[in-house]
Amino acid sequence: MKFTLGAEQRELAASVHALLSDANVPAATRAWAAGEHAAGLDLFKGLAKIGAGELAEYPVELAVVFEELGRHAVPGPLIESYAVAPVLGLDAELATVALPPDVPYALDADVATPFVLLDDGVYQAEIVAQHTSVDPARRLFEVRSGEPVGPPTEVLDLGVLCQAAQLIGLGRGLLEQSATYxxxxxxxxxxIGEFQAVKHHLADVLVALEFARPLVHAAAVTGTAEDVSAARVAAADAAYLAARAALQVHGAVGFTQEHDLSLWLLKVRALRSAWGTQTFHRRRVLDAIT
Incomplete structure (x- = not known):
């Protein structure tokens, strides 16, 4: 089995990267955290034009796109809108979905149409309360079920796969910023990049990301629960290592709100426990092999 990307997949990644490089994503993220969604919605419109929302049936291509979305730390209900909602057949330009107990809150339900997936079906959702996240750009909402809109469908693994790819992208973004700094x-x-200690820190991050990335691609091919969870564990650990190394080489300035690096650091911290904890995914892998 080959895990290298084909020419069309690399072109897809390049298209998403070019689009996001031309946009001021950090400014859009800060505005999104403040409840001002216009710039973020423009990003969604640009991504829609290159077909990012039409890849739910193509997991490898979806993983390619989500890696780039993570690399640029794009805000918003990306997994819900581009992966989960299309599979559930939800008719919403921008959607968010809660899947209790593993995904208890609906992300950005103040701007996206909220739904909740229960054991007996998919329901429109009503907002009950808002909760805070360590990442201010992740606006979490407690919801309750309303009118039924569809039958139950298994989408957790697809969401976890996209999140694993997003974490790989976040790690890449952190490593690129650190290497430049x-x-x-x-x-x-x-x-300071000439000092061996700094080189070793960044080399460890690169190794971790390069080992985790093929696991994500393999999980996109097989789609099995154990492969998806293994990819998620490796991707989350690699992204967390990238965040630690980035903060170490930048120093305290990297965690200030004024520095763009903080947007990546906080997103890694938040996503590491979203769509199931590391313990949950390690247990799924253990159960599969024992």
Missing amino acids: VTQRRQFGRA
Whole structure:
């Protein structure tokens, strides 16, 4: 089995990267966190034009897109709108879905049409309360079921797969920012990237990401619960390592709200426990092999 991307998949990734590189995603993320959605919705419109919302039946391509979305730390209910809602057949331009107990809250239900998936079907949802997240751009809403709109459908693994790809992208984004920073920041008359300790930190991150990425691609091919969970565990650990290394090489300035790096750091921290905890996914892998 080959896990390398084909030419069309690489072109898809390049298209998403070019679109997001031309946009001011950090500004859109800060505005989204403040409840101002116009810039973020423009990003969704641009992604729709290149077909990002038509890939739910193509998991590998979906993973390619979500890696780039993570790389640029795009805000909003991405998994729900581009992966879960199409599979559930939900007719909403922007949708969000709660899947209790593993996904207890509906993300950004103040701007997206909320639904809830229960054991007996899919229901329109009504907002009950808003909850805070460590990532201000993730606006979490407690919802309750309303009118039924469809039969129950298994979508958890697809959502977890997209999140794993998103975490790989977040790790890549953190590594790229760190690599740029260590060539610019100087200490004792040298760029700090010339010190062995810094090189080793960033090399460890690169190794972790390169080992996790094929697991994501393999899970996209097989679609089995154990492969998806294994990919999620590896991707989350690699992204968390990237976040730690990025904060170490940037110093305290990297965690200030004014520095763009903080947007990636907070998103990694939030996503590491979303769509099931690391413990939940490790248990699924263990159950599969024992």
